[in-house]
Amino acid sequence: MTDAVRVRYAYLGPSGTFTEAALRTVPDVEHAELLPCASVPAALEAVRSGEADGAVVPIENSVEGGVPVTLDELADGRLVITREILLRVSFALMARPGTHLEDCKRITTHPHAAAQTRHWVADHLPRAEVMLASSTAAAAAAVAEPGSEFDAAIAPRIAAEQYHLNVLADQIEDNRDAVTRFVLATRPVPPPPLTGADKTSLVAFIRDDHPGALLEILDEFAVRGVNLTRIESRPTGDGIGRYCFSIDCEGHVEEARVGEALMGLRRVCGEVRFLGSYPRADGARISTRPGTSDVDFRDAASWLASLKEGRT
Numbered sequence: 001m002t003d004a005v006r007v008r009y010a011y012l013g014p015s016g017t018f019t020e021a022a023l024r025t026v027p028d029v030e031h032a033e034l035l036p037c038a039s040v041p042a043a044l045e046a047v048r049s050g051e052a053d054g055a056v057v058p059i060e061n062s063v064e065g066g067v068p069v070t071l072d073e074l075a076d077g078r079l080v081i082t083r084e085i086l087l088r089v090s091f092a093l094m095a096r097p098g099t100h101l102e103d104c105k106r107i108t109t110h111p112h113a114a115a116q117t118r119h120w121v122a123d124h125l126p127r128a129e130v131m132l133a134s135s136t137a138a139a140a141a142a143v144a145e146p147g148s149e150f151d152a153a154i155a156p157r158i159a160a161e162q163y164h165l166n167v168l169a170d171q172i173e174d175n176r177d178a179v180t181r182f183v184l185a186t187r188p189v190p191p192p193p194l195t196g197a198d199k200t201s202l203v204a205f206i207r208d209d210h211p212g213a214l215l216e217i218l219d220e221f222a223v224r225g226v227n228l229t230r231i232e233s234r235p236t237g238d239g240i241g242r243y244c245f246s247i248d249c250e251g252h253v254e255e256a257r258v259g260e261a262l263m264g265l266r267r268v269c270g271e272v273r274f275l276g277s278y279p280r281a282d283g284a285r286i287s288t289r290p291g292t293s294d295v296d297f298r299d300a301a302s303w304l305a306s307l308k309e310g311r312t
């Protein structure tokens, strides 16, 4: 394969991040060019500008919840999600050779990693200060620098090999079942085909602030039997008290109940930004509530048509 046709993927780098591990699960990635970026906004901007064809970024963690920077960057609606990836995350404490656990006074890591190892650090290094880095691998790289101001990093175990650090403690996560969800974002393309186990992401902006505005949004999903898998309010940046809703729901835009819910939102919201329909990483098939299948929607539409034709 020549460079001219190589797919280019941006990701939250440097090499050794969980995001890179997530990206490496994408089919045919071995033929792609990987572009490590210093931040989530930089990775997504590489796609907007055409420098990359897609970017893999973290969006949600089972312990810490949504990744605000990713939610806010995707909320502009200029990119779409075409794939999601789930990765179990496990952290190690790593330091330069010669450093012992009791020497670790200044630790560095990504904010989400700090949150997921908070109790372990409090129990084992109660006097340590945790300084935040742009990613776990960036933290490991900073510790590896000669004369580094940090004693240790909390990062994926694989980063220790890459940055020639020693693992002082492994599996230090407070929750052994922690999973991070990553998404592949591309410039707008038609959604991947319906699989029957899909998700749809969108951002809804309230038209005018009034009692029940959120309830109206929720109603559009509820009456059509569409299950939400995540809803978060995020500030729009336009002033105190002004929020939009970042939403993931079950189903694909090709399915009548999801398409109709989107049309309903379009009528009741100030703005709706569609962020894509894509296969669920867990493959969990969606059970349809009675009366909300495509057949039910088609049947109702032809019944209405027959009424209009005078065929009661």
Ligand SMILES: O=C(O)C(=O)C[C@]1(C(=O)O)C=C[C@@H](O)C=C1
Residues within 6 Å of the ligand: 012, 016, 017, 018, 019, 020, 058, 061, 067, 089, 110, 112, 113, 134, 135, 136, 137, 180
């Ligand atoms: O720093 C990394 O290694 C990342 O890939 C980022 C990130 C995140 O943003 O949540 C990914 C997974 C872990 O939950 C911790 C950090």
